[in-house]
Amino acid sequence: MNIVIVGGHDCMHCQYKEICKKHGCKCKVFTQCPANFQNQIGTPEMIVVFTKTVAHKMLNAATKQAEKSGTTIRYVNSSSANALRAVLSEHFKTA
Numbered sequence: 378m379n380i381v382i383v384g385g386h387d388c389m390h391c392q393y394k395e396i397c398k399k400h401g402c403k404c405k406v407f408t409q410c411p412a413n414f415q416n417q418i419g420t421p422e423m424i425v426v427f428t429k430t431v432a433h434k435m436l437n438a439a440t441k442q443a444e445k446s447g448t449t450i451r452y453v454n455s456s457s458a459n460a461l462r463a464v465l466s467e468h469f470k471t472a
Contacts, residue, residue, distance in 0.1 A: 378401065378402045378403070378422045378423070379402070379403050379404070379405075379419075379421040379422050379423075380397055380402045380403070380404040380405075380421055380422065380423050380424070380425060380465075381404065381405045381406075381407070381418050381419070381421045381423075381424045381425070381439070382397075382404055382405070382406045382407065382424075382425045382427070382461070383407050383424060383425070383426045383427070383431055383435050383436070383439045384407075384408065384426055384427035384428065384429075384430045384431030384432075384435065384436075384456060385406065385408050385427045385430055385431075385456040386408065386430060386456055387408045387409070389408075389456065389458065390406050390408060392458050393406050393458070393461060394406060396458060396461050396462055396465065397461075397465070400465045400466075400469065402465070405417070405418075405419075405421070407435065408430075410432050410434055410435045414434075414435060414438050415438040415441065415442055418438070418439060418442045420446045420448065421448060422448065422449065423448065423449045423450070423451065423468060424439050424442070424443050424448055424449070424450045424451070425450075425451050425453060425461065425464055426439055426440075426450065426451070426452050426453065427453055427454075427455070427456035427460075428452050428453065428454055429454055429455065429456060430456045449468075451464050451468070
């Protein structure tokens with residue numbers, strides 16, 4: 378499963394990747410807005426947006442990409458490791 382994480386803290390980048398790896402997922406993490414962001418998202422199976430720590434430009438691009446590709450998008454208020462674990466655990470229960 379491919380996941381894109383939008384927002385979050387720069388120092389948590391490696392932890393986000395490790396958590397995804399433990400759930401059997403590959404992930405891309407965007408804590409800062411790179412050039413050509415919307416094209417870099419691609420077509421993952423799920424997009425996780427940490428709403429407290431994301432730029433509006435990134436939020437709009439992620440939402441637009443999810444609508445265009447039919448990707449599941451999850452909005453999470455906290456950008457903690459536990460919040461990401463909870464989202465992934467919930468997704469794998471329902472999947």
